[in-house]
Amino acid sequence: MRWIRFSVKQQTYYGILQGDQVQRVQGSPFESYEVEEVYYPLGSVQLEVPVMPRTFYCAGLNYAEHALAAAKKAGKEPNLPPRAEIGYRANNALVADGQTVVIPKDASEKIHYEGELVVVIGKKAKNMTKENALSCVFGYTIGNDVSERTWQKADRTLWRAKNSDTFKPMGPWIDTDFDPKDAITTVKVNGIEKTVYKTNEMIFDVPTFIEAMTRYMTLWPGDVIWMGTDGHSPDLVSGDVVEINISGLATLTNPFLREE
DSSP: OOEEEEEEEEEEEEEEEEEEEEEEEOTTTTTTTEEEEEEEEEEGGOOOOOOSSSSEEEEOOOOOHHHHHHHHHTTOOOOOOSOOEEEEEEGGGGOOOTEEEEOOTTTTOEEEEEEEEEEOOOBBOOOOTTTTTTGEEEEEEEOOEEEEEEHHHHSSSSSSTTTOOOOOOOOEEEESSSSGGGGGEEETTTTTEEEEETTTTSSHHHHHHHHHHHTTTTOOOOOOEEEOOOSSOOOTTTTEEEEEEETEEEOOOOOOEOOO
16 A cells, blocks of 8 residues: 655645545544545545654664775775664755755755655554564655765764755655565666665665664654665756655655755
């Protein structure tokens, strides 16, 4: 099942995608809901971020090639992470499929995409094991962890490098039946293929992260975990359009525009 969050006539709803039609739902898939006999053509609705998370988690350096490339650029010896560790992002940075990523006027030219699988939590979870970790997963979507690399090196925290407004496109929907096992992540810039990698070739997989996280913190319905990226990005410029496709899941597309 594919769940979307959408707006019509200034009202926002959840809906179930049925081909090219959206069936409206009253309520939320994370609480209680009723399916209505109300349908809209997909092309007639405004897509919204598929969930506004209570807590927005992200895995850093969770693919080997990306970790090695980051070390090389920093002039350091490669050092793959020894354990699953999580970080945070800010909800203010979230935008939906099709919406514009705004590059701040004083940002450098080092604006990069990071195409990521996003795990959406469906029920309260604490002290999960690798064996039962996936039982708390509601489904999956796609994220683009946009990064300003000069700020990332210069600032003591990632407050603007990772969390500037619009720097976190997510969507277009949540797929509850998707299995990342054999999926391929492909990123295109202006229709030209730039990055391709096996989605599931993570250093630490989804169950490993959920087990590690829930040892210390409670996951709640609607929380999201961005699982990291592989490869590296070219420098993006104003006018570029980035498409992130995860086979069998969806394509997330966003234009980039520099602030004047």
